[in-house]
Amino acid sequence: MEMYVIDGNFEEVCPEKVIKFKPPLYKQRYQFVRDFVDQHKPKKVADLGCGDTELLRLLKIYPCIQRLVGVDIDKEKLQSNGHQLSPYLGEFVKPRDLDLTVILYHGSVVERDSRLLGFDLITCIELIEHLDSDDLARFPEVVFGYLSPAMIVISTPNSEFNPLFPTVTLRDADHKFEWNRMEFQTWALQVANRYHYSVEFTGVGEPPAGAEHVGYCTQIGVFRKNSGKVTELCFPEQHDQHVYE
Structure with missing residues (x-):
């Protein structure tokens, strides 16, 4: 992966140092998910916080996927981007071997909806990092405990990388927090242990030469459900619980 620093010399451009990722960081995150789908061949995939639905559009082409779901709290974004998930002309000319259903839901990721049960990924x-402390506390019990998919991929900024950016405190005005690697890994391991998952850590967005100690710009946790382990938490109401629009 190439990385550019304006004017070539990292130290000389301080304090207005600019790091450009190639490909852009968001594309590297999406490529990570695409490679993961390619490797594990999930049939049912949901993207929580799907936003502009770009990741869903990229995943549509994978023949293994039969159900693709996006959930977001921003109804306007879903309405303005959802049409881009409609079939292309080429998809009618050369149909898929397996039917694909794409569904967008308006709702919060910390609400339980039984239509997202039984997913592979x-x-x-x-x-x-967009969740406030109450929602962050509810997130594991909904996603890991209730939905309990076979695999979960979570990415979040690595705050140790932030000093390499010009005048960055938080990378986005809507972020409620940004964790360093120890904070993310501590949280992830606690969640994994509680809900019977294993977790591995990786990331995308390599630091420039000389700053390797800060780690990846985006940190990623890959969670896999331990086989044979049944989550102790029981949800008697889990059938036909529809809260999403």
């Missing part, structure tokens, strides 16, 4: 790309 749930992705949460740059989502958790």
